[in-house]
Amino acid sequence: MTTISRKARITSRIxxxxxFLFALISIVITVGIAVILIRESYLFFNDPAVNLWGFxxxxxxxxxxxxxxxxxxxxxxxxxxxxxxxxxxxxxxSVAIYxxxxxxxxxxxxxxxxxxxxxxxxxxxxxxxxxxxxxxxxRSLFGDGVVEIYNxxxxxxxxxxxxxxxxxxxxEDAIGAVPKELRxxxxxxxxxxxxxxxxxxxxxxxxxxxATFLLALSRAxxxxxxxxxxxxxxxxxxxxxxxxxxxxxxxIVRISGGDVSYNSVDYNxxxxxxxxxxxxxxxxxxxxxxxxxRFHQEYE
Amino acid sequence: MADTSAxxxxxxxxxxxxxxxxxxxxxxxxxxxxxxxAVLFLILLLGSILDSxxxxxxxxxxxxxxxxxxxxDKLEDFSREELxxxxxxxxxxxxxxxxxxxxxxVERSDRDLRSLIEQxxxxxxxxxxxxFAESMIHRDTVVSFMEENNGSYIVFKNWxxxxxxxxxxxxxxxxxxxxxxxxxxxxIILITLLFAFPIGVGAAIYLQEYARDNRLNRILQLNxxxxxxxxxxxxxxxxxxxFVRAMEPITSGSLFSNVIDNxxxxxTILSGGLTLxxxxxxxxxxxxxxxxKAVPDSLRMSSYGIGATKWQTIWHQVLPVSIDRxxTGTILALSRAxxxxxxLVVIGASTFISVDPAGIFSKFTTLPIQIYQWSARPQxxxxxxxxxxxxxxxxxxxxxxxxxxxxxxxxARKKRLEA
Numbered sequence: 001m002t003t004i005s006r007k008a009r010i011t012s013r014i015x016x017x018x019x020f021l022f023a024l025i026s027i028v029i030t031v032g033i034a035v036i037l038i039r040e041s042y043l044f045f046n047d048p049a050v051n052l053w054g055f056x057x058x059x060x061x062x063x064x065x066x067x068x069x070x071x072x073x074x075x076x077x078x079x080x081x082x083x084x085x086x087x088x089x090x091x092x093x094s095v096a097i098y099x100x101x102x103x104x105x106x107x108x109x110x111x112x113x114x115x116x117x118x119x120x121x122x123x124x125x126x127x128x129x130x131x132x133x134x135x136x137x138x139r140s141l142f143g144d145g146v147v148e149i150y151n152x153x154x155x156x157x158x159x160x161x162x163x164x165x166x167x168x169x170x171x172e173d174a175i176g177a178v179p180k181e182l183r184x185x186x187x188x189x190x191x192x193x194x195x196x197x198x199x200x201x202x203x204x205x206x207x208x209x210x211a212t213f214l215l216a217l218s219r220a221x222x223x224x225x226x227x228x229x230x231x232x233x234x235x236x237x238x239x240x241x242x243x244x245x246x247x248x249x250x251x252i253v254r255i256s257g258g259d260v261s262y263n264s265v266d267y268n269x270x271x272x273x274x275x276x277x278x279x280x281x282x283x284x285x286x287x288x289x290x291x292x293x294r295f296h297q298e299y300e
Numbered sequence: 301m302a303d304t305s306a307x308x309x310x311x312x313x314x315x316x317x318x319x320x321x322x323x324x325x326x327x328x329x330x331x332x333x334x335x336x337x338a339v340l341f342l343i344l345l346l347g348s349i350l351d352s353x354x355x356x357x358x359x360x361x362x363x364x365x366x367x368x369x370x371x372x373d374k375l376e377d378f379s380r381e382e383l384x385x386x387x388x389x390x391x392x393x394x395x396x397x398x399x400x401x402x403x404x405x406v407e408r409s410d411r412d413l414r415s416l417i418e419q420x421x422x423x424x425x426x427x428x429x430x431x432f433a434e435s436m437i438h439r440d441t442v443v444s445f446m447e448e449n450n451g452s453y454i455v456f457k458n459w460x461x462x463x464x465x466x467x468x469x470x471x472x473x474x475x476x477x478x479x480x481x482x483x484x485x486x487x488i489i490l491i492t493l494l495f496a497f498p499i500g501v502g503a504a505i506y507l508q509e510y511a512r513d514n515r516l517n518r519i520l521q522l523n524x525x526x527x528x529x530x531x532x533x534x535x536x537x538x539x540x541x542x543f544v545r546a547m548e549p550i551t552s553g554s555l556f557s558n559v560i561d562n563x564x565x566x567x568t569i570l571s572g573g574l575t576l577x578x579x580x581x582x583x584x585x586x587x588x589x590x591x592x593k594a595v596p597d598s599l600r601m602s603s604y605g606i607g608a609t610k611w612q613t614i615w616h617q618v619l620p621v622s623i624d625r626x627x628t629g630t631i632l633a634l635s636r637a638x639x640x641x642x643x644l645v646v647i648g649a650s651t652f653i654s655v656d657p658a659g660i661f662s663k664f665t666t667l668p669i670q671i672y673q674w675s676a677r678p679q680x681x682x683x684x685x686x687x688x689x690x691x692x693x694x695x696x697x698x699x700x701x702x703x704x705x706x707x708x709x710x711x712a713r714k715k716r717l718e719a
Contacts, residue, residue: 012611019506022499026524026585029578033534036541094334102331111335118342120697122639124668125349125690128675132683133348161341168338194324215529222531224642225668229675249533249642256536256646262545270646274537278530285529289522 037278040271047265055272061235061251063266070273072237076152076245080227083156083241084163084220089213091160092167099168100175101197119165123225130158130230138242146242150232153241158230159223163216170215174208174295175201211292218284222277224249248273349694351431352687353459356442359474360452362423363390375414375422383413390421419475426474426681427452460688468654469665473674473681478689480656484569484649484664485638485696487657491573492580492637497630500584507585508592509614528582536646539575544647547571553661567648570660575643580633587629591622624711631704635697641668667693 045052049066058069095115099108134154139147147153178201186196202209232244233254246254252270260267366373368386378386384405388396399405399416408416418424427449430442435456446452467477507524511517548566549555551574595618603613619626650663651673657664667689674686 012609015611015614016506016510019502019510022502023506023511023520023585025499026503026520026527026582029527029538029581030523032542033530033538036538037534040541091334091337094331095338098331098335102328103335111339114339114342118338118345120635120701121345122641122668122693122697124639124641124671124675125345125694128671128686128690129345129348131675132352132687133344161345164338164341192320192324194327195320218529219531222533224531224533225672228642229672249531252533252537253642253645256540256648257651271537271541274534278534281529281531281534282526285526286522288529289525 033278037271037275040268041275043263044265044268044272047268049265059237063269066265068265068269070248070276072235073246073248073251073273074276075237075239076227076231076235077221077247077249079152079239079241079245080156080159080223080231080247081217081220083153084159084223085213085217087157087160088163088167088216088220092164092216093171093209095164095168096171096175097197097202100172101193101201115165115168118161119169123162123223124229126158126162127225127229129161130154130226134158135230142242148232148242148244150230150244151242152227152231152245152247155227155229155231155247156241158226159220162223162226163219166219167212167216170212171205171209174205174212177208177295178204205295207291207295211288211295214284214288214291218281218288221284222249222281224253228253248277252277349687349690351433352684353691354432355430355435355457355684356439356454357429357457357681357684358427358442358446358449358452358454359424360427360449362425363421364451365422368417368421375417378414380410380413383410383417386421387413387417390417392420395420424474425472429457429680429684457684459684460691464685464688465692469652469670470654471652473679473685476674476685478667478670478692480653481665481667481670481689482692482696483656485666485668487569487660487662487664488573488576488644488666489634489638491570491660492576493630493634495574495577496581496584496633500581500630500633501588501626503581504585504588504592505614505619508589509610509618524582524585528586532579532640533642533646535575535579536643538578539571539643539647543571543574551661567650567663568661569657569664571647572644572649572664572666573660575647576637576640579640579643580637583633583636584630587633588626591625591629592618594625595622624708627711628704628708631700635700638697638700639668639693641666641672644669645672667696 044050045055050068055068055070057071058067059071060067060069061072095111099111103111131154134157135147135149135151138151138154138157139149182200182204183196186200191199227247227250231250232246233250234244234246235251236243236245238245252273255266255270260270365375368390369378369382372378372382387405391399396405403412405413428445430438435442442454446454464477465482466479467475469480470476503524507517507521511520543551544566551566551568551571553568553570599617599621600613603617604610608616644666649669650665651669653663653665655662671686671689671693674682674689677683
């Protein structure tokens with residue numbers, strides 16, 4: 001009797017150990033990303049043509065003539081992301097409010113799949129859409145002379161559409177997690193639906209919503225194919241969203257898509273930029289997760 | 301006294317109430333408008349793609365087929381002997397030798413001969429193409445464009461034809477196809493599945509069934525969430541440094557055999573599949589955890605109650621009831637991998653290959669990469685074939701997801717029958 005149960009206990013330990021090792025792989029991936037990005041970036045900053053201060057403050061990114069200032073790339077990334085957020089957040093949040101507070105079950109049953117389809121479409125398709133629909137639309141609205149063929153506005157707007165389903169779904173979850181008692185209490189005090197939504201529900205869901213927005217921002221900053229196709233293929237420090245400007249991700253894709261020889265400055269530079277991207281997005285994700293964990297504790 | 305209350309004049313209260321109601325209505329309209337906008341985006345997105353798949357094209361032949369043999373206007377009217385004689389006369393010696401070497405002219409089918417003549421003699425070229433909407437509305441501009449270009453003619457093209465699916469890559473948009481890219485995508489997905497499914501499900505079982513609530517496990521959980529939100533291009537950099545460079549002897553296959561053509565240098569299907577495997581791993585873990593969470597604890601408890609060990613409980617009780625959800629979650633993760641472009645561009649997928657991938661050590665290109673390259677070209681017809689390739693990709697994704705839903709329902713039904 002005891003021998004059987006011991007054997008069973010031992011055979012039960014083997015799968016546990018294996019699966020624990022599988023779970024550890026996720027840590028290995030994170031450490032691997034960090035180690036590789038830092039190692040190659042170290043090689044990049046060790047190059048005589050590069051220095052850290054010039055990298056962080058330089059206004060020109062021209063690897064051909066040894067100018068490695070990443071501000072133009074960062075600027076373009078921020079421009080597209082800000083444009084994306086200013087479309088994605090208001091529309092996404094409105095959709096979320098409509099879905100959770102106003103829509104009937106039948107409307108929800110139609111709209112949820114629409115959001116799922118939008119979320120499931122590969123980003124390269126959004127890139128095509130930016131290039132063949134959004135850019136011509138902007139050019140016909142503002143004039144061919146004003147809007148360049150490649151521009152950050154078109155890429156930014158389309159990234160906004162791309163993150164919209166994600167914002168709408170996560171925001172709806174956050175709003176839906178607000179206890180019903182709070183709404184009922186507000187109605188009992190004579191609040192209208194809108195007043196209840198704006199003064200009670202949204203403030204109560206605020207941490208969940210902030211987590212959503214941060215995650216969406218992280219997604220927009222890391223988005224690659226839309227900017228690679230529509231934003232432009234040359235670093236350009238400009239405040240005009242109708243000008244072409246290359247983002248961090250766009251640069252990485254363009255350089256690695258060509259024939260770069262290993263251990264050249266060009267090759268190492270994409271890892272240094274990757275490190276910048278990783279640090280920004282990782283921090284945003286971490287803050288987002290912290291906020292959303294606290295939010296869940298509040299209501300569970 | 302009738303028109304006042306404890307709160308003030310009734311008319312004033314009424315006005316105040318009306319204003320609040322109006323404000324509520326105004327915002328409600330805004331919310332509805334935003335929702336309509338989201339639906340409109342989807343319609344525009346799909347519409348703009350479908351629009352480019354069909355439409356007029358103005359084609360110019362380098363050699364007019366009617367000049368090849370007197371009295372024959374179209375290639376379809378040529379007899380077999382005429383086709384062979386035109387091919388032998390008009391094809392350059394070098395091409396003729398190569399073609400003959402592959403398969404002698406006399407043994408080729410009529411259809412094959414016609415496409416040879418079209419490719420090497422007539423050489424049609426799309427001067428300009430139109431989308432479906434433009435073709436319908438501005439037919440006159442199409443006609444006047446044709447009239448401006450001597451010898452050109454109009455055809456109504458459907459760019460997504462069966463030939464488009466099975467044809468090789470080509471620099472000519474009229475002949476290009478997606479076979480190589482499609483096969484590349486399928487190979488990559490297979491590697492991704494084989495790598496990420498066992499590890500992902502295993503890790504999820506550990507985290508959901510075994511892990512105690514301690515510091516290490518909380519870090520694991522947070523880390524997996526974080527990984528799922530890391531931009532895909534970062535995974536490309538990881539794959540480039542690890543699979544393409546550091547593990548080159550393995551991923552290029554040179555460690556196992558020296559006969560393998562080594563031009564791929566580690567930029568192989570294996571590297572691509574593993575890179576995407578790392579990318580979808582956190583997604584599979586999270587989806588599987590959700591599936592395991594949905595299994596009621598009473599099932600586990602009754603299994604322990606009759607003396608089963610933890611592993612027996614997981615293997616015989618928990619996994620069978622959650623497998624449908626696990627599979628659905630996995631297929632969703634694979635759809636993500638199927639649409640990924642950036643990481644594969646970064647690890648160095650080939651831009652132009654005409655050979656089908658033969659195994660995991662082959663060079664590759666995938667459907668999204670093909671779409672990327674065609675979209676990036678300014679000439680009109682590339683836009684049409686990019687759109688056709690997008691539709692092919694979306695159909696593939698749709699099929700995958702339908703299979704997922706079908707399997708899930710089927711397993712669910714079977715389970716009900718057994719119960």
